[in-house]
Amino acid sequence: MNSIPPRGAGTEAIRHMALHSARSAEPDPATDALHAIHAAGRGSRLSLPAGWLVVCAPMSGCLQLESDAGLWSLPATRMQVWRDTPLRIDCPSPGAWVGLAGPLRAWGRHLRPAPGQAAAPCIFPRQDDCPRTLRRLLVRLVRAARGYPAIEADPSLLAGALCASLLDQQRDLDEPLQRCSGRTLQRRQQTLLRLLRVRHLIEIHDDGRPDLAMLARSANYSPWHLMRMHREVFGQTPCEYASQLRLQRAWSLVRSTQLPICEITEALGFESQSSFCRAFKKSFRCTTTQARQVQADDASLAA
Incomplete structure (x- = not known):
């Protein structure tokens, strides 16, 4: 199996990563950048290290995800947020998916504490429905990170908008969070x-x-x-x-x-x-x- 490095080996805050059929990629765990990912084709595989947060959404087909918790499927119309432990994303059938992944410190640049709060908000890991607006935002972010001519928006601004959209998607966790123990x-x-x-x-x-x-x-x-x-x-x-x-x-x-x-x-x-x-x-x-x-x-x- 061939291994390909992510595009953009510089110090950009957001790098573009393209992954094609029967190719694998494993980002450098020491990087301080977010990776905007576009993967397509049967047999593509992405291995993400511990300490990273990733959101991925199939555009077509079904993904197979594996962590220390086990193996599970991610169908189209759904999205997966994962963090902390290593994750492997496989595309076992013809299809395509988009995502954003990186170490927590890189995501932290786009997550700001609310007024009166000492800690930044948290994007929690779970599988959820993927609204069309969030899916389009992911696609636009991937194209902007690639330098697509028709997309003039700053990838960092789009990453901030994506974080805000994810936090809004997880508003139903606000009440359970308040019931958790901890000062x-x-x-x-x-x-x-x-x-x-x-x-x-x-x-x-x-x-x-x-x-x-x-x-x-x-x-x-x-x-x-x-x-x-x-x-x-x-x-x-x-x-x-x-x-x-x-x-x-x-x-x-x-x-x-x-x-x-x-x-x-x-x-x-x-x-x-x-x-x-x-x-x-x-x-x-x-x-x-x-x-x-x-x-x-x-x-x-x-x-």
Whole structure:
């Protein structure tokens, strides 16, 4: 596998990086610049070091991401924010994606503390829907960093606008952040980062049966302390969150696929088909047959 260096080996605050089919790149961990990334083609791979923050969004196709937490997919229309631990981004099928990545100190130039706050705001790691405005901003930033003639905007200004857009996208975390323990904003941010790491592990291991001891180790908490903190911040324990996600997946599989119920039961880790059907009816107040019938009726009306 060939390795290509990022374009722009100077001291620019934002460098352009192009990544093509069957190529790999691994930025210098010691750099103090942000990298505006455009990758296209099957087999392209980007390996990012520890201590970096990255936001990436597929333009087409699906990405495969891997960290010490495990392996997961990022479909089109979604975006991933990741930070702190190493991350590998693969494009296993024909497609394209854009992103911005760099060490936290480089992002810090575009994140300013709010009036009356000693610490700068934090961009938290999570997978989320990618609004069209944010996707366009990423594309414009990549083109500006490349020196595209039709883009006259300063890449640094676009990076600041991207940070503001990401912070606005994560406004729903403001209340959980306030419920985190810690006397200072920085301490509360660290607590929320730990809990979001736990939630990410639950999300990518979709068997619905989280290992509480493993989750606690990932956050450097005891299992009891993790359960208490997660409940205080998010209103439910990690196991309750896993059960919620499992039922959401059950609803999606029943409504949007024709998989036999026994296969859905096995895929989601329920003990038996009867226990799955009871849980489904208790949560959604209808049987799996009724849910599929409603879906079929809706499709007929749409046609």
